[in-house]
Amino acid sequence: MKKQERNSYVESIASQPKPVRRKLIADLSPGAAESLEWDWQIWARPSQLAPDSDWLIWLVLAGRGWGKTRTGAEWVRGQANSKRARRIALVAPTAADVRDVMVEGPSGLLSVGPPDERPNYEPSKRRLTWPNGVVATTFSADEPDRLRGPQFHAAWCDELAAWRYPDAWDMLQFGLRLGPQPRTVVTTTPRPIRLIREILASPATTVTHGSTYENKSNLSKAFLQRIAARYEGTRLGRQEIHAEVLDDVEGALWQREAFRRVPISPDLRRVVVAIDPAVSYSEGSDETGIVVAGRGVDGKFYVLADRSCKLSPDGWARRAVQAYRDFDADRIIGEVNNGGELVEAVLRTVDSTVPFKAVHASRGKLVRAEPIAALYEQGKVLHVGNALTDLEDQLCTWTPESGGSPDRMDAMVWALTELSQRGGMGVWL
Secondary structure (H helix, E strand, C coil), X not given: CCHHHHHHHHHHHHCCCHHHHHHHHHCCCHHHHHHHHCCHHHHCCHHHCCCCCCCCEEXXXXXXXXXXXXXXXXXXXXXXXXXXXXXXXXXXXXXXXXXXXXXXXXXXXXXXXXXXXXXXXXXXXXXEECCCCCEEEEEECCCHHHHCCCCECEEEEEXXXXXXXXXXXXXXXXXXXXXXXXXXXXXXXXXXXXXXXXXXXCCCEEEEEECHHHHHHHCCHHHHHHHHHHHCCCHHHHHHCCCCCCCCCCCCCCCHHHCCEECCCCCEEEEEEEEECCCCCCCCCCCEXXXXXXXXXXXXXXXXXXXXXXXXXXXXXXXXXXXXHHCCCCEEEEECCCCCCHHHHHHHHHCCCCCEEEECCCCCHHHHHHHHHHHHHCCCEEXXXXXXXXXXXXXXXXXXXXXXXXXXXXXXXXXXXXXXXXXXXXXXX
16 A cells, blocks of 8 residues: 555544444555554544644643553654654653653553564663664653753653652753754643743643543453543643643632742751541541651751541551651651540550640631741742642632631641740741
8 A cells, every 4th residue: 555545544534433443454465454553643632643733842631541651652652753852752650650651661662663663662771762763761860860962853741740859841942952942742640830831831832631531441440430430520630631730729728829849858957747647547537647747957847758547546546756867757646626536546556655735726727827828938948859749730620718627737726836935935037
């Protein structure tokens, strides 16, 4: 089949329902059928194909399971096979993500395309080499400086919203300097962070939005039923299923711009584990908030971990004591308005020696939280690592009118209140 005839045939069957496509291809000769089996133009949904516009960044904002990885991998495959890009950067949140998702995953680069066209992967060199000589190099966004120096024709960035350091994006942009039009594909489930908003606002960006449900024919029915029952209609569902970039909530004390992240904390003068216990334990119970925070020798405050959970009193007590040990904390503090003496009693059954301080909420949540929100605005509170997104989401969505029980927020407020007082006398430093 000549190239022009083949292209015309591909266009004609790509619009057919999937069973019809299967039958049409099965009726061809074995060689032609095998070739078309690997043709992404036939099997992709239209939204999974690169736009025809003159873009520099193709931002694919899509829900979980939409097919983002396959879309990115097939685009890279097309760039490599056509030699439109001879040097390609592959960047994900961590080195494990690049390897396990972008390269070796079920929709990764080692799984797409005919076996004889796939690249040779050299993990120790962080390099994939196609039979035609095109080279892709893998990078972790956790190591922005690795992107200093190398130069590329193209890049595929996966889960950009989960990158710990925006510097990795900046360093990559300096390296995209080969060829007449270096291009970047970004595949990510969105979060309303500054970098995503900046890319959305750029005139060089073309955006594709997609919902998880668009790929329902390739997803487990049990999975779809479960996420629909649990998350449909929620703020998290709007983000993770429908890929909405959510705006900050009017009236919330925290805005996402206030969060500053660091990979590790400095030496700490003092560390506490704070507990906001759930009143009851059942399927519909609130979570028990467990947050670890410390005060550094630099005078700043560091939120170290969020160990919040929905467990029995014995379960959350063990989790809190383990956090106390993991971070070599000075004490555990716990709100006792609802749990009374239960909080200390259950902790003592796990470890009778753990230092404990009971705190009482004599003022409303808003009054207690406002001074802590002010510390964030002043740049005095930093989040350590990239595993505090649930806490951050709760901080940015709770308002005095919203009701509910912001357990993670409460625990964090108790921890930072304890650390920011001198001698427990309520004097702010």
